[in-house]
Amino acid sequence: MSKALERLVNLALFLAEAKEPVSAASVRAEVAGYPPGQEEAAFLRMFERDKDDLRRMGFALEVDDDGRYRLDTSATYAATVDLTPPEVAAVRVAASALLCDPSFPYASDLRLALAKVAAASGRVSRTSALIADEAPEQQGRTVSILTSAIEARKTVDLSYENALGEKSERAVEPYGLFMHDGRWYLVARDVGKDALRTFAVGRILEARPNRVKPRTPDFEPPPGFDVSDHVSLPFQIGTQPPVEALVRFSPAAAWRAKSVSAGHGSLERNDDGSVDWRVAVVSLERFAAFVVENGPGLQVLSPPAAMEVLATGLKRAATAHA
Numbered sequence: 001m002s003k004a005l006e007r008l009v010n011l012a013l014f015l016a017e018a019k020e021p022v023s024a025a026s027v028r029a030e031v032a033g034y035p036p037g038q039e040e041a042a043f044l045r046m047f048e049r050d051k052d053d054l055r056r057m058g059f060a061l062e063v064d065d066d067g068r069y070r071l072d073t074s075a076t077y078a079a080t081v082d083l084t085p086p087e088v089a090a091v092r093v094a095a096s097a098l099l100c101d102p103s104f105p106y107a108s109d110l111r112l113a114l115a116k117v118a119a120a121s122g123r124v125s126r127t128s129a130l131i132a133d134e135a136p137e138q139q140g141r142t143v144s145i146l147t148s149a150i151e152a153r154k155t156v157d158l159s160y161e162n163a164l165g166e167k168s169e170r171a172v173e174p175y176g177l178f179m180h181d182g183r184w185y186l187v188a189r190d191v192g193k194d195a196l197r198t199f200a201v202g203r204i205l206e207a208r209p210n211r212v213k214p215r216t217p218d219f220e221p222p223p224g225f226d227v228s229d230h231v232s233l234p235f236q237i238g239t240q241p242p243v244e245a246l247v248r249f250s251p252a253a254a255w256r257a258k259s260v261s262a263g264h265g266s267l268e269r270n271d272d273g274s275v276d277w278r279v280a281v282v283s284l285e286r287f288a289a290f291v292v293e294n295g296p297g298l299q300v301l302s303p304p305a306a307m308e309v310l311a312t313g314l315k316r317a318a319t320a321h322a
Contacts, residue, residue: 007033021068149209153217159205173219176227187230235287242280246301249275253297284309
């Protein structure tokens, strides 16, 4: 645990346990992590940053007329949760697995949450739960950077490499993050193209948030934006313009159309019992793989480019396993 995070945990616990409002002087004297002998101005700057960090993490801090601080427990904690000792142990084991996972980007928040549940004592499980299958450390670091930018509503400059290996520089307004199949994705407005795009975090080579006026937002997300509305099928994720594809489920496979399409695109039943699925596709290669993985009984009818990619892939697979 870093010294800054350890200080935040200590401050959170100190405020949570305080029966009466506390002064900044009490914090400086009693909370471990603030350097002894530190100049007053330096301490106040550090304390101000720590308070902002706690507020971003969900701790509701109040200041009374005398400049003393207290934790508003009713606004900080959603409801009282009574955990038995075995349940506390289960929570700590599950959490320690995530804390050991280099791809998990919210370790700081999780450690603070654990501080709310119980003080750490004894040894914890070192079980690893890797949730991303490529460059997990990089994904975790990048997601952490993007999360802070989303919360502060600061623009980010991305160095990005698409599925074709083409590198580009993009300025984006980050709106939200989601995970699919163990990989993180960023939903953001591409400023240069003035369009909403989904970026694979694993393809972000570098993310550089705007450091100018850190307390001043650079943008506002669209009204009613919900990142869950942008969770896409694997072949719909990317920065290229989408094309419409047509897939036919045979009469025998028609019953699977609803679950396979997962609410994306449109379904139309034909007289012979087959079902046509029209869906937006960004990556033809991933689309071909998706069709194979969800076959048999699926036939790509358009566009021709998708049919060609699928046929080529099947020929390569047949040759490799001949």
